Amino acid sequence: MSAAQSKFVVVIDAGHGGKDPGAVRNGLKEKDITLSVALKLGEMIKANHPKVKVLYTRDKDVFVGLQARSDFANRHKASLFISVHVNSASPSARGTETYVLGLNKQASNLAVAMRENEVMLLEDDYKTTYRGFNPKSTESYIMFDLMQDAYINSSIEFANLVERQYSRLGKPSRGVRQAALWVLSQSAMPSVLTEIGFISNNSDQSYLKSPEGHREIARALSKAFSQYYKRQTATPKESNRSEESKSEGSADSTDTDDSMADSSEPTEPKEPHHEATRVEQPNSTSPEGRSYRIQFMALSKAIDTKDKRFAKLGKPIRRIKDGERYLYTCGDTESLAEARKLRKQIAKQYKDCFIVEYRSGKRIGRVQ
Ligand SMILES: [Zn+2]
Structure with missing residues (x-):
């Protein structure tokens, strides 16, 4: 990104809020956890990257509609949209998941999409705002199949960096996944929704309820951001150099953790849970083909x-x-x-x- 180009804007989206608590367990509310993590993440990004503009869809306990969150990011011409959420399922499920937009018929991914989309029903005018979309009907989700996501490669790239940072914390990473999430579908920029742990699991709850646990998650997200930001803003020459010299740290970051120096493998645009099926005929004539x-x-x-x-x-x-x-x-x-x-x-x-x-x-x- 050259100086002539506009500023890098990151929109941090704390899931739920106000009358919508999100997932609730033992008095612990998703909306409080997501806000705490979002604000900490924003502070870390500001400290590490003074040139980056950090915006929040909410910075207090208020209700914000799903469409309004995407509209906000679009209006501010965001370069990256990070939505923070907390998962909920059976007590045995634990770990992190980071979602990019996509139609995935896998039951668990659809369950997450339905749970996170359902909040639109709390909005007065939801039928108009969401153009007749019913978050509880599986048939409604077919429309996502027709949506183009021009930013899918970058979204997957950032999602991979996020899950890798979670793994480094020793969190069981459940990987990068695809789901038909409304808030991602309406954002015209690389966008991810990260589920930072299961409120329904005892072991995950231990860090979901503590400010130190929130800081830890925010730090992982902030490191992933630094890696992504560095790649996005590097000139082609710089990015070649950093690929070759794996020990090079992030020049723009005050973070001294040596994990920042790790230059990640290029992201392959492949859904990790499915074997690729490629049928192609060789057609090249060069000696090595x-x-x-x-x-x-x-x-x-x-x-x-x-x-x-x-x-x-x-x-x-x-x-x-x-x-x-x-x-x-x-x-x-x-x-x-x-x-x-x-x-x-x-x-x-x-x-x-x-x-x-x-x-x-x-x-x-x-x-x-
Ligand atoms: Zn949520």
């Missing part, structure tokens, strides 16, 4: 590769089934330099696009 394509989109919907929206992209357009989603790539060249040129061009339309290396038609991975 090496070629490069630009991945510009990942969607749950299958769009015809001849769609007119793709007309201006480099040929050929390919659609690859990957778990429950489709990856879309364009271009196919043996020259990395050419691929970089093409990526730059595609990035004007698809900001998050990246180069993927193929060998003999087989996907090798993302090229930095």
